[in-house]
Amino acid sequence: MKAKNLRIGNLVDLYGSTATVQRFDLNDRPPRGLAVDKGEPIPLTEKWLRNLSKGCTFKKQSEGTLTIDRFRLIWKPAYKYWYIVDDHELTYITKVSYVHEWQNVFFALNGTELELE
Numbered sequence: 001m002k003a004k005n006l007r008i009g010n011l012v013d014l015y016g017s018t019a020t021v022q023r024f025d026l027n028d029r030p031p032r033g034l035a036v037d038k039g040e041p042i043p044l045t046e047k048w049l050r051n052l053s054k055g056c057t058f059k060k061q062s063e064g065t066l067t068i069d070r071f072r073l074i075w076k077p078a079y080k081y082w083y084i085v086d087d088h089e090l091t092y093i094t095k096v097s098y099v100h101e102w103q104n105v106f107f108a109l110n111g112t113e114l115e116l117e
Helices: 046-051 099-110
Strands: 011-014 017-020 058-062 065-068 071-076 081-086 091-096
Touching: 011 099, 046 058, 046 065, 046 099, 091 099
Parallel strands: none
Antiparallel strands: 011 017, 058 065, 065 071, 071 081, 081 091
């Protein structure tokens, strides 16, 4: 995983446990900063989407289709990513496969952080 794809507060899998990126060390010497090369992205599942929806309107539309606030997420099993559409404008936004990607997209478009239930 590349550090440039992460922000403070992103969730990653570190040695089998969920870890939160708390800071980056310019010298890249753990344990001061997260050793990003040791962390793995967390696959974005419906369970993770539900858990990250504290304070959001969450609705399951059908199997593989969810609405979170103004976003419609459609699971594409052949590609293993969520297709994200603005539900109000019905426009394609992006696709995401991992928890940190969804955190970054949500923050960029809403200006608020996702919180765990």
